[in-house]
Amino acid sequence: MNINDFKSNDEVTWCPGCGDFGILTALKRSLVALGKEPKDILLVSGIGQAAKLPHYIKCNCFNGLHGRALPPAVGAKIANRSLTVIVTTGDGDCYGEGGNHFIHNIRRNADITVIVHNNQIYGLTKGQASPTTDAGFITKVQTEGVMLESLHPLELAISLGCGFVARGYSSDIEHLSWLILEGINHKGFSLIDVLQPCVSFNKKNTYEWYSKRVYKVNEDKNYNTADKLSAYKKAAEWGEKIPIGIIYKEEKPSYEEKTGLNSLEALVEENIENIDIKPLLQGFI
Amino acid sequence: MLKELTIKITGEAGQGMQTVGLNLCRLFKKCGFHIFASQDYMSRIRGGNNFFQLRIANIPVYALKKHSDIIVVLDKPSIGIHKETLNAGGVMLIDKKKFNITEENSFLDIPMYDIAKNLGNEIFINSVAYGSIASLADVEAGLVAQVIREAFSGKSEDIVTKNAAAASAGYEFVKNEIKKENFYIRAESKKETMLINGNEAIALGAVRAGCKFYSGYPMTPSTSIMNEMSGYSKQFNIVVEQAEDEIAAINMAIGASFAGARSMTATSGGGFCLMVEGVSLSAMTETPIVVVDAQRPAPATGFPTRTEQSDLLFVLRAGHGEFAKACFSPGTPEEAFHLTVHAFNLAEKYQIPVFILTDQHLADSYRDIEMFNQDAARVERSIISKESSKEIAGYKRYELTDNGISRRAIPSWINDVIYADSDEHNEEGHITEDASVRIKMVGKRLHKKMEGLIKEVIKPNAFNVEKAQTILVGFGSTYGVIREVCEAYPDKFGFIHLPQVYPLPVESITALLKGKTKVFTVENNSTAQLAKLIRLESGININNSILKFDGRPFDFDYLIEELNKEQVK
Numbered sequence: 111m112n113i114n115d116f117k118s119n120d121e122v123t124w125c126p127g128c129g130d131f132g133i134l135t136a137l138k139r140s141l142v143a144l145g146k147e148p149k150d151i152l153l154v155s156g157i158g159q160a161a162k163l164p165h166y167i168k169c170n171c172f173n174g175l176h177g178r179a180l181p182p183a184v185g186a187k188i189a190n191r192s193l194t195v196i197v198t199t200g201d202g203d204c205y206g207e208g209g210n211h212f213i214h215n216i217r218r219n220a221d222i223t224v225i226v227h228n229n230q231i232y233g234l235t236k237g238q239a240s241p242t243t244d245a246g247f248i249t250k251v252q253t254e255g256v257m258l259e260s261l262h263p264l265e266l267a268i269s270l271g272c273g274f275v276a277r278g279y280s281s282d283i284e285h286l287s288w289l290i291l292e293g294i295n296h297k298g299f300s301l302i303d304v305l306q307p308c309v310s311f312n313k314k315n316t317y318e319w320y321s322k323r324v325y326k327v328n329e330d331k332n333y334n335t336a337d338k339l340s341a342y343k344k345a346a347e348w349g350e351k352i353p354i355g356i357i358y359k360e361e362k363p364s365y366e367e368k369t370g371l372n373s374l375e376a377l378v379e380e381n382i383e384n385i386d387i388k389p390l391l392q393g394f395i
Numbered sequence: 396m397l398k399e400l401t402i403k404i405t406g407e408a409g410q411g412m413q414t415v416g417l418n419l420c421r422l423f424k425k426c427g428f429h430i431f432a433s434q435d436y437m438s439r440i441r442g443g444n445n446f447f448q449l450r451i452a453n454i455p456v457y458a459l460k461k462h463s464d465i466i467v468v469l470d471k472p473s474i475g476i477h478k479e480t481l482n483a484g485g486v487m488l489i490d491k492k493k494f495n496i497t498e499e500n501s502f503l504d505i506p507m508y509d510i511a512k513n514l515g516n517e518i519f520i521n522s523v524a525y526g527s528i529a530s531l532a533d534v535e536a537g538l539v540a541q542v543i544r545e546a547f548s549g550k551s552e553d554i555v556t557k558n559a560a561a562a563s564a565g566y567e568f569v570k571n572e573i574k575k576e577n578f579y580i581r582a583e584s585k586k587e588t589m590l591i592n593g594n595e596a597i598a599l600g601a602v603r604a605g606c607k608f609y610s611g612y613p614m615t616p617s618t619s620i621m622n623e624m625s626g627y628s629k630q631f632n633i634v635v636e637q638a639e640d641e642i643a644a645i646n647m648a649i650g651a652s653f654a655g656a657r658s659m660t661a662t663s664g665g666g667f668c669l670m671v672e673g674v675s676l677s678a679m680t681e682t683p684i685v686v687v688d689a690q691r692p693a694p695a696t697g698f699p700t701r702t703e704q705s706d707l708l709f710v711l712r713a714g715h716g717e718f719a720k721a722c723f724s725p726g727t728p729e730e731a732f733h734l735t736v737h738a739f740n741l742a743e744k745y746q747i748p749v750f751i752l753t754d755q756h757l758a759d760s761y762r763d764i765e766m767f768n769q770d771a772a773r774v775e776r777s778i779i780s781k782e783s784s785k786e787i788a789g790y791k792r793y794e795l796t797d798n799g800i801s802r803r804a805i806p807s808w809i810n811d812v813i814y815a816d817s818d819e820h821n822e823e824g825h826i827t828e829d830a831s832v833r834i835k836m837v838g839k840r841l842h843k844k845m846e847g848l849i850k851e852v853i854k855p856n857a858f859n860v861e862k863a864q865t866i867l868v869g870f871g872s873t874y875g876v877i878r879e880v881c882e883a884y885p886d887k888f889g890f891i892h893l894p895q896v897y898p899l900p901v902e903s904i905t906a907l908l909k910g911k912t913k914v915f916t917v918e919n920n921s922t923a924q925l926a927k928l929i930r931l932e933s934g935i936n937i938n939n940s941i942l943k944f945d946g947r948p949f950d951f952d953y954l955i956e957e958l959n960k961e962q963v964k
Contacts, residue, residue, distance in 0.1 A: 120825045148812050154650070157817070165814065165825055170806040172653050173816040173826075174646065175676050181643040182650025186806075188634050189608055189656035193807055214639035374632055378655035378805060379781075382605025383774050385631065390599060391766055394589035 111142050120165045129306030129317075130159055132280035133227055134166055137196070139287035141169070144194065144294060151194045154183035156208060158234050160200035160227035177207025184220045184365075190376045191366050194294060195222040202232050205241040205261050212263075216270040216299050220365040223293040223300045226263065227280075229308035230315050237311035247314060264345035267301045268338065268358050274300035275345065275358040279324050280307070281317060285354065292356060298364040305352070320352070327355035335359040397580040399452035401460050402528055405477050406469030409441040411521040414546075415467070416447030417590075417761070418525050422542040423451045424590050424763050426534055427582030431456040431875070433760040433948065438615070438699040444476050449761075451532075453583045457727070457762070457875030461952035464578060465531060467524045469507075470494075484577070488527055490520075503573055510564045519561040526565030533579040539566055589764055593757035593872075596728035597687060598623030599767065600735025601659055602631055605774050606685075608651035608658040610636045610644040615699050616755035617661040617689035641666040645673030645686065653682045653815060655778065655805035657739050661687035664706045665696065671713045674748045678718035678840065680815040681793065681801070683742035683749070685735070690754040692946045701946035702755035704871055704919040708928065710750050711897050717837070719799075719844035722750040722897035725757065726856070726874025729764055730894050734853075736772040741851075744777040745844050746803060752896065754919065756948040757872035777803065784808035791822040795835055799843025845898065853895040854903045858882075863889030865913040865958070868937060870896050870925055873917050876949040880958070883951075888958070896925070899932040908935060915961065916940040917954065 116138045124130050141151060151169040155161035157176035164171035170193070174182050179199045187195045197204075204212050204226050215222075231249075232238040238251045241261040248255050267275045274296040278286035286304065293300035305324065307317050327333050327344060334340065341358035366372045402419065404412045413434055420432050432449035448463065450456050462482040468474050471494040474487065481487060481501070489496065491504040505527050511519035522543060529539045543562045547555045569575075591599075598620050601609070609624045611617070625635045634651075638644035641662050648658035662670060667688045677684040690706045692698040711722060721741055725731040735751060742749040779787060779802055787804060790811040794801040801822075806813050814824030819836060821827045856874070858881055860866055869877050870893040881888040891907050893900065908914060914937045916926045923940035930936055941957045943949055 123826075147810075149810055150807050152654070152806055162826070165816075168812055170812045171814040171816070171824070172650065172680070173814075173818065174649070174680070175672055175817055178642065178646045178673075178676075181638070181646035182653065185608065185610065185647035185650025185652075185658070186654035187650075188636070188647075189651035189654035189658075190805075190807060193654065210639050211643055214643070218636075369634065371634065377607040377632065377634065377651075380605075380607065380632060382607070382657065383776070385603055385605055385774075387599055387603045387767075387769055390602065390627070391589060394591045394595070395587060 111145055111147070113138055113142055116141055116148060116168050118166050118168045122166050123162060124159060125310050127309040128159070129229060129280035129308065130163065130227055132283050133225065133286065133304055133306060134163055136278070136283045136286035137163070137225065137290055138167060139283070140290035140294065143287070143291050146194055150192065151196065152186055153196050153198055154186065155179050155198045156203040158200040158203045160198050161203060163198040177203055178211065179203060180208060180211040180215045180224070183222050184215055184218060187220050187222055188371065188377065190378045191221070191371055192376050196294065197222060197224040199224065199226050201226060201228040201230060201240040201242045205263055209241070213270060216267055216272045218365050219273065219298045219362065221297050223290065224302065225290065226301070226303045227306045228263070228303050229306045229312055231308050231312040233308050233311055244314065262346065263301070263303050264357055265342060268342050268345055272301055272358070273298045273360045273362045274356070275341070276300070276302045276356045277354045278302055278304045279320060279354050280304055281321065282324070282354070285326065289356065296359070298362060305354070323350060323352040324354050325351060327353045327357060397578065399450060399456070400465070400532060400578060400580050401448065401450045401463045401482070403446050403448045403463040403466045403477065403480070404469070404524060405444065405446035405466065405473040407442050408437060408439050408445050410469045411518065412445055412447040412469070415521050415525050416449055418542055418546050419528060420449055420590050420761055421546065422529060422534060422538060424588060425538055425542060427585040428452060429455045430590060430761065430763045431458060433459055433756065435947070436700050444473060446477070451580070456879070458879045459948065459950040461950045465528060467528065469520060469524065488524065503575070505565065505568055507565070510561060510568070514557045514561055519557060522558040522561035523565035526562035527569045529562070530566040530569035531575060531578045536563070536566060587766065589766055590761050591728045591764060592759055592761045593725070593728055593731045593753050594619040594689070594759070595623055596731035597661070597735050597751065597753070598627065600732040600772065601739070602627050602633070603769055603772050604736040604739035605657045606633060606659050606739065607656035608634050608648060609660065610638045610647040610658070611660050611662065612638050612641045612644050612666055614663045614666045616691055616758040617663050617687060619758065620661040620687060620689070641669035642673065645670040645684065646676070649673060649677055649680070649682050649684055652684055653680070653806070657743065659685040659687070661689065663689050663691050664693045664709070667706065667710065667713065675714035675716055675718070676817050677748040678714060678716070678720065679817050681746035681840065682815065683746050685738045685742050685749050685751065687751045687753065689758045690752065692944070698946040700755065702872070702919060702948050703944060703946060704754055704873070705921070705924065705944070707752065707870070707896065707920070707924040710752055711928070714748070717841050719745060719747050719841050719848060720749065720897065721747065721848055721895070722752055723894060724752045724871040724896045725894055726871060726892055727764070728762055729767070731757065732767050733772050734894060736774070740775040744775070745800060745848060747844060752871060754872050779804045779809065781805070781808050787811060792824040793820060793822045793836065793839070795822060795839055798847055799839040800847070849898045852898050852900045854900055855907065856892040856894065857890070857907055859885050859889030860891060860907050861889070863887060865915065866891060866908065866911050867915050867917050868925065868929070869893070869917045873919065873949060876951055876954050877917055879951050880954050896928065899928060901933040904929060905933055905935065914939065915958070917949065919943050919948065
């Protein structure tokens with residue numbers, strides 16, 4: 111596989127300079143490294159700028175409804191566990207509209223990888239606050255500044271028992287593509303929250319703002335991704351310094367393992383032409 | 396000798412009326428009787444008043460009667476609640492000592508509680524009641540014991556033995572102390588039949604149809620479909636997933652269907668409200684999905700455990716925008732089974748959402764029916780087979796075709812990739828805002844598919860329409876009561892029953908109703924939604940309706956009374 115195998119001819123409609131471009135490039139590189147054919151990969155998205163990404167890459171794509179990227183992704187994975195299923199979603203799509211699915215699919219732990227383009231703003235609807243917008247941030251709707259506490263996705267994910275919790279930065283493509291590949295290779299629900307500047311509507315959390323703050327957790331050789339308490343503290347770091355990398359990692363049985371799906375052939379491969387239900391009818395006599 | 400017998404078992408939630416009722420159904424079915432049975436239960440786990448009613452007869456029965464010949468009361472309040480529904484000549488079975496009753500001759504005193512307590516637990520009053528009724532109807536003792544042993548076969552030997560002893564004690568008490576012969580009834584024929592309710596039939600249909608993925612959120616009265624599917628999951632490799640909410644349920648099912656697995660979800664009206672955006676998604680992405688709405692009285696939480704047919708127009712309008720769909724409304728377990736298989740085939744063929752509209756009455760009512768003929772319920776696949784997938788190149792998910800149906804490929808089977816989108820899209824599945832593409836896609840998704848769906852619409856069930864002066868028109872669970880009324884008065888009534896309400900079989904309805912001046916819809920709602928639908932789709936005005944919206948199903952006597960009132964008008 112090389113990068114051209116994943117080239118889509120669809121016109122990209124993101125703003126010039128959008129952080130999404132970095133994520134797109136990083137994802138393509140991780141897919142090249144993964145080595146699977148485009149036909150065996152499914153990208154699922156909801157609605158938002160992040161949700162357009164599957165069109166810009168040559169893989170199977172299911173672009174569903176706002177907030178609803180995770181349920182069809184898990185449904186598809188259950189139906190055909192041989193597919194590599196990756197969700198490209200945003201902070202509004204995943205943490206706002208789709209918050210309930212985020213919570214419960216971490217619990218479900220199907221083997222999917224979730225890349226959240228977290229630009230801390232609503233881009234497609236032109237600049238309203240998202241769940242991760244910093245408190246006090248002024249928008250056309252939140253005219254006196256955001257009054258709600260901002261949502262901390264990494265802490266939330268760790269507290270829910272997510273087995274792979276990571277944060278990337280869209281400008282560090284090499285690091286991000288490594289993270290994505292690690293996420294894909296992790297068996298179970300993998301969360302990769304990606305800091306992604308929105309050049310049109312977020313004038314606070316800019317390239318410059320992030321570049322000054324981000325640092326890699328694995329620069330500290332003693333950082334232990336298996337230590338839940340220190341991971342929780344690391345995830346809570348936000349301000350002068352913002353950690354990126356694998357924050358928490360734990361091997362645990364995936365949905366496919368727990369349900370026994372792993373030991374069956376993919377459900378879609380089953381012949382359903384003439385399922386014999388006569389033995390069941392006996393139970394009603 | 397009696398031709399039929401109606402029996403009611405009533406008490407508070409948790410006393411096991413359903414267990415007694417179902418055991419009696421099994422017993423009488425074994426004797427060779429036809430059965431119709433229904434449960435009336437409150438939205439609570441303990442207390443209140445619940446009842447199980449069964450009607451046994453020498454001819455097939457499809458509905459309830461208003462009055463019972465035998466009523467077993469397991470608690471005191473039941474006496475007052477159900478006294479009015481006792482037939483002239485009927486009896487109430489009660490433990491007089493337990494409830495300090497000294498008067499009232501219409502009671503048959505049976506020391507149910509003493510017998511049960513002697514066996515160590517009051518819960519055995521169930522089996523005492525069962526044995527007493529069996530004895531009143533003069534069922535052979537051996538069968539009585541056999542059924543109870545079968546019913547408790549999964550339990551410990553102690554439980555089986557004690558229940559058998561309780562049944563036998565009830566049986567012997569009635570035989571020796573009561574000696575009443577006026578409820579003796581004899582079956583005329585023996586045939587191997589099934590005892591099944593609507594939800595069980597839908598689940599069997601789904602298994603037969605090759606449903607591989609079921610996601611749902613529990614909601615009465617749909618929940619037993621999920622329970623049944625779970626029971627079959629290991630044997631048939633079906634994944635049953637309890638979703639976090641109904642939005643997730645339908646979206647998961649759509650994802651699984653996109654990946655190639657036949658998928659279904661079931662809910663009731665309130666849950667269906669949450670699914671509505673998913674219905675629209677199924678239509679736009681052209682991903683097949685089967686959705687069951689087991690209706691209950693609404694708005695909002697309504698009567699959680701009762702019946703209504705008030706979601707008809709809601710379901711047919713569900714989902715923003717305009718798109719092709721189909722909606723079935725089975726009237727019997729047989730129709731529920733066959734239409735479920737058909738729903739899967741049709742959803743896959745047209746790549747659309749297909750609804751199965753039922754209600755609590757059909758969901759929870761039992762009938763004895765002939766064994767399902769699975770050869771008459773065949774899977775018809777409409778995807779590019781795995782073998783043919785290898786030859787596919789230049790695949791377009793939404794290719795424009797004469798009939799509006801694009802070939803459906805399964806991801807990973809073809810060498811190409813597949814794009815599906817909820818935005819308006821071009822033939823490749825990429826987002827577009829092109830006006831001319833939009834027009835073509837609407838034509839494909841809506842008009843062309845509807846043309847096909849109309850051609851294969853299921854014709855109405857019609858009975859005695861030519862001869863009768865008055866025609867009753869219904870859909871869904873009212874089939875049974877309408878049929879019985881028409882069969883009882885064939886010189887007066889005929890009926891048209893619709894197992895499919897969308898697309899509406901306009902041609903058939905128009906032909907059947909031609910020249911008919913006395914037409915009534917019979918509906919479990921307050922606004923005559925079926926009459927409105929028929930007017931909208933066909934221009935035919937049905938100005939009379941018998942409506943019931945108290946949360947309870949029609950019974951035979953009620954429908955007759957209401958029709959008589961209308962005739963007098």
